[in-house]
Amino acid sequence: MDTNTVERWVAGYERAWRTxxxxxxxxxxSPDVSYLPSPWAHPIVGLSRLGPWWDAERDGPDEPFTIMSEVVAVEGDTAVVRIEVDYLGDDPARWRDLWILRFDTDGRCVGFEEWPFTPDQPDGH
Incomplete structure (x- = not known):
């Protein structure tokens, strides 16, 4: 796994969200992916469970948003990516995320862990 491969994977993720x-x-x-949408959530295990969750989470493939990403680190089969998403629809929202991604030898994600943050969330102070 290298930075370019991770960048292509993130671009594929965006394309999938818009498709x-x-x-x-x-x-x-991977068919047995473990997808953790937040550190407090229960993981969604398996592609057959991820699909329905994915569709329920978005407003549809034509949902207006912008996304920017930066690969922070890649080591072995693991990558960390900083994501910025601005949803521009009727209920605008701004998110900054960290994704921790683990890949198999085919370049498919076997472990997806998301740490989402929004400006409205308490900062703990």
């Missing part, structure tokens, strides 16, 4: 249906997920995630 109707969930078929593109099979190119991105």
């Amino acid at each position: 109707p249906g969930t078929e593109p997920l099979a190119e991105l995630f």
